[in-house]
Amino acid sequence: MEDETESGDDGRAAEAADKLVRATWGGTVVFVLTAGVAVLVEAALIVSVPVALLLFAIGVVTFAMAFLRSAGRSRSELVTVPGTYFLVGSAPAGVARSMRLALAVQVIVALATAAIRPFSGVAFGILVPMFGLGMIGLWGARHGRFEPRPVPAGPKRSRESG
Numbered sequence: 001m002e003d004e005t006e007s008g009d010d011g012r013a014a015e016a017a018d019k020l021v022r023a024t025w026g027g028t029v030v031f032v033l034t035a036g037v038a039v040l041v042e043a044a045l046i047v048s049v050p051v052a053l054l055l056f057a058i059g060v061v062t063f064a065m066a067f068l069r070s071a072g073r074s075r076s077e078l079v080t081v082p083g084t085y086f087l088v089g090s091a092p093a094g095v096a097r098s099m100r101l102a103l104a105v106q107v108i109v110a111l112a113t114a115a116i117r118p119f120s121g122v123a124f125g126i127l128v129p130m131f132g133l134g135m136i137g138l139w140g141a142r143h144g145r146f147e148p149r150p151v152p153a154g155p156k157r158s159r160e161s162g
Contacts, residue, residue: 017143021098024135027055028102035113035125045121052124059130066137077146085137090144099139103132 030051038048070079083090087099110125117123 013143017095017139020135020139020142021095024099024102024132024139027058027131027135028105031055031106031125031128031131032109035109035122035128038120038122039113039116042120049121049124052128055131056124056127059128059132059134062134062138063130066134066141069138069141073141073146074149076149078149079141079144079146083144083146084140085133087136087140087144090140090146095139099132099136103129103136106132 034044034048034051038044066084070084073079080088080090082088087096091099106129110128113125114123
C-alpha cells in the first residue's frame, strides 16, 4: 500500500513538473506571436505590451517563489544557484534542455524584435526572459534533485595539555 501512495505522489509531482514546462512554453509562444505581430502591425502593441509586462511580472513572482523555496530546502539539501535557476545537474536532461530552450527563444525574440523596432513598445519584450528564468527557478526549487546536506559533527573537544 505504501508503494501505491509513493508512486501516486511521484505521479502528481511529475504532472506538476510537466505543467511548469508546458506553462513556460505557453508563455513563450504567446510572447513570440504577440511580439512578432507587433513588429509588423503597430496597432498590435495594445496587446504585445501588456503581454510582455504580464510575463515579466509572473517571472518576478516565480523567481521570488523559487528563491524562498530554495532557501527552505537548503536547510537539508545542498541547493545551488545553477541547479535551481539553470537546472545544472538537478533535472532530467530533457526537462533542462526544454526549459533552457524556451528561455533562449525568449531572449532571441526579445533582442530581435527590439532591434527591429527599438523606439516602440516592442522593446518591452526585453523584460520577458525574466519569465523564463523564474519558471526555470520554480521548477528547480520544487522538483530539482540536490544532494543531502551532510550532518555536522558535534563540537570538537579540545585536548588539555598538562
